[in-house]
Amino acid sequence: MELGIIGKPNVGKSTFFSASTLAAAEIAAYPFTTIEANRGVAYVRKPCPHTDFGIQCTPRNSLCDNGTRLIPVEMLDVAGLVPDAWMGKGLGNKFLDDLSRASSLIHVIDASGGTDAEGNIVPPGTRDPVLDIEFMEREIALWIKGIIEKGFQKIARQAQLEGMKIERALHERLTGLGITEAQIYRALHKLDVPEDALKWGDEDMERVAFAIRERSKPIIIAANKADAASDETIERLMTMKDRTVIPTCAECELALRRADKAGLVRYSIGSSSFEILQPEKLSDGQKKALHRIQEFMDRFGDTGVQRAIETAIFGILDLMAVYPVEDENHLTDKEGRVLPDAYLVPKGTNARDLAYIVHTDLGDNFIRAIDARTKRVIGHDHELKDGDVITIVARA
Ligand SMILES: Nc1nc2c(ncn2[C@@H]2O[C@H](COP(=O)(O)OP(=O)(O)O)[C@@H](O)[C@H]2O)c(=O)[nH]1
Ligand SMILES: [Mg+2]
Structure with a gap:
C-alpha cells in the first residue's frame, strides 16, 4: 500500500513528505526506511486493541503510542510534474514507474496562489490553484490515454475476434501501471461511450482514460500553504464538486515534529494542539512561529497533513x-x-x-x-x- 505525493514544483511536496515520514521512533525491521531518498514511511492511527483486552502489547510491524496503534504506510515523493510531461518533455518513465506503485495520490497544491503553472514563485494570489487541480487530473488521464490508444484499433478488433471484453484488453495494456481489471470494469460501467470500442473517438478515449484514472489512482488534494491562502480560495477549494480537499500547512507539521523530536514541545501526530515543554530554550522567532502554528490549528483543526494521509487510507481506499x-x-x-x-x-x-x-x-x-x-x-x-x-x- 503506497501513497504517491504529486504536484508541480515548489508547492511543498518535499516538505509534506519529510513532515509525514518524520517519526519519533522508527521500526528497524521496516525494509526501506532509508533505501531511497524519495521513499519513506508514514503512520496512520487506530485505537490499539490492547486497551480493550487490558494487556500490554509488544508490536512488531507497527508502533503503539499510549493506546494509539501507529500503522506504517509507504510514501513516495513523486518527481515534479511539469506541464505536458506526458508528451515526453518531462520525467516521463520515472513518473509512470512511481505512479504504478501508488494506490492513491496526494496532490499537493499551493493554495496561496504563489506559484505559476510551472512552479515559479509569483506574488501570492496570482495563480488560481483550481487550475492546478484540473491540470493534474487531465495530465494523468492523458498518460493513461497515451498508453491505451497506441495501436488501439488493432487491439479492439483482436479482442472482438476472440470474444474478449474490451475491459480485459485494456487491462492487459494497463497492468504495468498497477491498475486492476476490476477497477477498469468499474470505470467503464455506465460510462457514456459507444458499446463497440472500435467506434471510440478521441473524446471517448479521453473519457475512458479519465474514468480509469478516477477509479485506479484516486486523488486527495492537500491545499498546502493554507496558512498563506485567502479564506475565499480555501472556501472555493473545499466546495469543489467530487473532490476531497484538505487544507494543510506542511511547514507547520514539519516544524512540530522536529520540535517534538528535539524535546522542545510535546506533539502527537495529527492532534489539534501541542504543549511547549522548554519555553526557556525557545528563541523569540521560534515562539512566534509556534504561535502562528497554533493559530493555524485553531483555524483548521490541525495541520492537515496527517488528516490527508488518513483520509486517503481510511476514506478513499476504505481500508x-x-x-x-x-x-x-x-x-x-x-x-x-x-x-x-x-x-x-x-x-x-x-x-x-x-x-x-x-x-x-x-x-x-x-x-x-x-x-x-x-x-x-x-x-x-x-x-x-x-x-x-x-x-x-x-x-x-
Ligand atoms: N507558507 C508555507 N510555505 C510552505 C509550506 N510548505 C512548504 N512551504 C515552502 O514552499 C517551498 C517549496 O517547498 P518544497 O517542499 O521544496 O516544494 P516541492 O518543490 O514541491 O518539493 C519551501 O520554501 C517551503 O518552505 C506551507 O505549508 N506553508
Ligand atoms: Mg521537492
Missing part, C-alpha cells in the same frame, strides 16, 4: 486494521509478542482473504478462524470488521 495472532488466548505470535502485527486490508476482507494476505500457505491450508474478542469460531467467508483480532487455524 481497516485487523490484527492476526497465533494464540487467541494470549494474543501472541510464535515468539510470544502480544498483538504483534496490524494489517491494513480493504473493507469486505474475509477470514480466508486475511489468511492469504498473511501468507499463501496459510490461505491454502485454511481450516477456520477464531475471533479472539469473542472466542467464537468463524468460517472462511466471514467478513472481518475494523479492529478484529483473528487467529487463523490451518493444516500443518
